[in-house]
Amino acid sequence: xxxxxxxxxxxxxxxxxxxxxxxxxxxxxxxxxxxxxxCPFCAGNEGMTPPEIYAVRPPGGSPNGPGWRLRVVSNKFxxxxxxxxxxxxxxGVFDFCNGVGAxxxxxxxxxxxxxxxxxxxxxxxxxxxxxxxxxxxxRGDRRLRYxxxxxxxxxxxxxxxxxxxxxxxxxxxxxxxxxxxxxxxERYFEFRERCPYCDMLHQELQDDERLxxxxxxxxALCPFMSGFPFEVWVLPKEHRADFxxxxxxxxxxxxRILKEVLQRVRGALSNPAYNFIIHTAPIETRxxxxxxxxxxxxxxxxxxxxxEWGTGFYxxxxxxxxxxxxxxxxx
Amino acid sequence: MPELRKxxxxxRWVIIATERAKRPVDFVxxxxxxxxxxxCPFCAGNEARTPKEILALRGPGPGTSPSGWQVRVIPSINPLxxxxxxxxxxxxxxxDVMDGIGAxxxxxxxxxxIAxxxxxxxxQVHAALQASMTRITDLExxxxxxxxxxxxxxxxxxxxxxxxxxxxxxxxxxxxxxxxKEELVGTRRYYEDKERCLxxxxxxxxxxxxxxxxIDSAHIIALCPFASRFPFELWLVPxxxxxxxxxxxxxxxxxxxxxxxxxxxxxxxxxxxxxxxxLLHTAPFRRQRGKVGHWKTIEEDYHWHIExxxxxxxxxxxEWGSGFYxxxxxxxxxxKYLRxxxxxxxxxxxxxx
Numbered sequence: 042x043x044x045x046x047x048x049x050x051x052x053x054x055x056x057x058x059x060x061x062x063x064x065x066x067x068x069x070x071x072x073x074x075x076x077x078x079x080c081p082f083c084a085g086n087e088g089m090t091p092p093e094i095y096a097v098r099p100p101g102g103s104p105n106g107p108g109w110r111l112r113v114v115s116n117k118f119x120x121x122x123x124x125x126x127x128x129x130x131x132x133g134v135f136d137f138c139n140g141v142g143a144x145x146x147x148x149x150x151x152x153x154x155x156x157x158x159x160x161x162x163x164x165x166x167x168x169x170x171x172x173x174x175x176x177x178x179x180r181g182d183r184r185l186r187y188x189x190x191x192x193x194x195x196x197x198x199x200x201x202x203x204x205x206x207x208x209x210x211x212x213x214x215x216x217x218x219x220x221x222x223x224x225x226x227e228r229y230f231e232f233r234e235r236c237p238y239c240d241m242l243h244q245e246l247q248d249d250e251r252l253x254x255x256x257x258x259x260x261a262l263c264p265f266m267s268g269f270p271f272e273v274w275v276l277p278k279e280h281r282a283d284f285x286x287x288x289x290x291x292x293x294x295x296x297r298i299l300k301e302v303l304q305r306v307r308g309a310l311s312n313p314a315y316n317f318i319i320h321t322a323p324i325e326t327r328x329x330x331x332x333x334x335x336x337x338x339x340x341x342x343x344x345x346x347x348x349e350w351g352t353g354f355y356x357x358x359x360x361x362x363x364x365x366x367x368x369x370x371x372x
Numbered sequence: 373m374p375e376l377r378k379x380x381x382x383x384r385w386v387i388i389a390t391e392r393a394k395r396p397v398d399f400v401x402x403x404x405x406x407x408x409x410x411x412c413p414f415c416a417g418n419e420a421r422t423p424k425e426i427l428a429l430r431g432p433g434p435g436t437s438p439s440g441w442q443v444r445v446i447p448s449i450n451p452l453x454x455x456x457x458x459x460x461x462x463x464x465x466x467x468d469v470m471d472g473i474g475a476x477x478x479x480x481x482x483x484x485x486i487a488x489x490x491x492x493x494x495x496q497v498h499a500a501l502q503a504s505m506t507r508i509t510d511l512e513x514x515x516x517x518x519x520x521x522x523x524x525x526x527x528x529x530x531x532x533x534x535x536x537x538x539x540x541x542x543x544x545x546x547x548x549x550x551x552x553k554e555e556l557v558g559t560r561r562y563y564e565d566k567e568r569c570l571x572x573x574x575x576x577x578x579x580x581x582x583x584x585x586x587i588d589s590a591h592i593i594a595l596c597p598f599a600s601r602f603p604f605e606l607w608l609v610p611x612x613x614x615x616x617x618x619x620x621x622x623x624x625x626x627x628x629x630x631x632x633x634x635x636x637x638x639x640x641x642x643x644x645x646x647x648x649x650x651l652l653h654t655a656p657f658r659r660q661r662g663k664v665g666h667w668k669t670i671e672e673d674y675h676w677h678i679e680x681x682x683x684x685x686x687x688x689x690x691e692w693g694s695g696f697y698x699x700x701x702x703x704x705x706x707x708k709y710l711r712x713x714x715x716x717x718x719x720x721x722x723x724x725x
Contacts, residue, residue: 043453043472045547053550056452056472120387120698121374133577134570135598140374140387189694199686210696214376217384218695237466244465265467318694346531346649352521352543353551356452 046266050225050237055268056356063270063358065309065367068342081117082204084109084151091115094145095174097167111167112148113175113209119144120210127184127213143179143211147171148204156194156205158303165296168207172319173292176285179211180324187212187219187323190284195314198341215323222320223332230331238333239280241265251361253368254301258294261302263365268355270343271310271364273302275336282329284321299336301372306340308371314341375702379599380570381558386599387698394603394700396709399684401646404528406536409485413449414537416441416483423447426477429503435496437483443499444480445507445542451476452543459516459546475511475520475544479503480537487536488526488645490636498629500540504652505625507542508618512657517544519552519656522617527647530683540650548656555653556667556674563673571675572613584703586710587634591627594635596703596710601691603701604643604710606635606680615674617654632678638713639682646682653677 081089095113102108121142192207193200321334413421416437453474481500524540525532562570
């Protein structure tokens with residue numbers, strides 16, 4: 042028997058297998074093994090990337106030379122270009138504009154052999170700080186409305202390079218999925234005058250069965266209405282709509298919980314490909330009472346078929362209760 | 373310069389990479405090792421291996437089985453939803469839950485072990501669509517259901533598993549899916565504003581400009597949508613305004629079968645047999661509710677169509693999570709390749725200097 046569960050923010054229903062849910066062993070995982078080769082993100086190959094925008098470099102090194110610990114560069118094959126005007130226009134029923142925006146790559150380590158879960162806590166914190174610094178900097182550009190921070194790990198998850206990296210795309214529009222989320226949160230707030238994510242945290246901390254781990258500032262859990270097996274969300278305990286406002290202590294706590302979650306996912310599922318995305322408020326001046334930034338992590342375990350395409354509702358063979366248990370026991 | 377294009381139906385923006393566009397040869401179609409044909413439960417002779425059939429269309433026709441069937445509809449062997457029981461809607465704190473009730477049926481499109489509907493005779497495609505219409509009409513009578521989704525997965529990447537036998541599926545759900553609702557809301561908003569159907573307007577514009585049209589047949593148009601999320605994405609749209617697929621006229625059904633088969637063959641030729649998904653977008657069940665409330669103008673404002681998506685890029689959780697797509701092949705280019713694939717031979721051999 043399966044259950045239909047509704048996302049309290051998006052209003053989307055997912056089908057979740059609750060009797061005899063599939064455990065970690067049910068999934069065939071193509072294990073990630075770095076092959077090496079000439080990699081533009083490795084130390085010594087700095088000339089192969091566009092010039093760096095930001096770097097963590099102990100004193101002594103010079104920009105675009107070796108000796109760095111983390112680098113942010115423009116994507117060599119950007120989906121959007123930073124120069125030019127938007128020039129919004131329409132032809133009949135169609136609207137379009139120029140592809141203006143930023144597309145940056147955060148190279149998380151000079152070492153080709155290490156993945157994000159292998160990074161030290163300090164290195165992980167530097168990655169989070171880089172996310173924050175770049176988000177704040179791009180905010181100065183009035184053409185941009187949203188900053189999307191995400192990571193594709195492994196070929197199956199869409200990573201074209203195996204060297205550990207994450208990406209940032211700053212957009213002149215607010216993506217549809219984000220708009221829907223904001224609208225859903227507004228609707229929830231209108232009725233109850235509470236943030237839906239704060240409510241979720243309260244209920245999940247009480248229920249306990251979907252929690253993965255927590256620390257002083259963050260909670261990691263498998264959401265009640267998970268559309269994907271082993272989907273994990275990381276939420277700050279303190280209500281905050283905007284990721285870029287994260288304080289210095291919270292950066293450390295976020296790095297710690299993210300590293301732990303990645304290690305647990307790796308342990309429970311033999312190093313699967315995954316994506317994570319930071320869901321945050323658009324670039325704006327007001328502080329939203331109804332929205333709560335968070336990170337969503339999805340291991341790439343199932344294939345998305347016609348049904349999911351057409352309905353936007355997902356079939357999850359692993360109940361989040363089962364997934365959370367496996368992840369709690371993974372370390 | 374890359375372009376951001378807005379989907380006029382649901383307002384989703386897509387990045388179309390107009391420079392260094394990917395051509396068909398840049399994509400590699402991938403298929404898993406197929407399961408042995410002897411194990412196929414859908415083949416003629418193996419009828420006993422499936423649950424009891426719900427409907428069968430019988431010959432005469434070029435593809436009829438020894439026992440006389442052309443197309444069979446059976447309950448899914450691994451149903452996602454269960455047909456018996458009540459919905460049992462309830463709350464768990466802030467969350468809403470109901471039991472997984474619904475119908476999950478499989479339309480076996482041929483008695484022969486043929487994987488891709490592109491390789492079926494048009495008569496078979498016609499019979500399969502006919503059976504789908506009949507089943508949707510029947511499922512609408514069940515008051516628990518709000519929507520029937522017809523779809524087709526071809527190739528393991530697209531979710532078809534390893535059994536290589538052409539089939540489509542039908543899932544009736546107790547809720548109108550979010551993705552469908554978005555489209556309904558989008559077209560209704562346009563109608564409120566203009567008192568015209570958005571898709572009729574879109575068709576008029578596309579038929580005039582022709583750059584994204586692949587086939588312009590008597591009743592059905594095949595085109596690559598302006599804000600395509602994926603390379604070589606296609607739409608099949610009826611020329612006659614009609615919100616409900618199950619109320620197609622016989623001549624439209626005949627033309628749809630021919631255009632669908634033709635488009636699938638061209639995709640196969642141009643992209644070297646790619647996996648794909650096909651999806652029907654049609655109006656939700658209304659007979660129970662009548663023309664009230666939300667969908668009061670649906671007969672006027674909505675227009676059914678079929679979406680066809682070759683699975684060429686590794687779209688990952690990122691696109692799913694963010695709803696944000698980057699398409700490396702402009703639809704104008706894709707349409708050109710697909711149009712040219714239909715031209716068998718040049719009329720006269722051109723003499724090149």
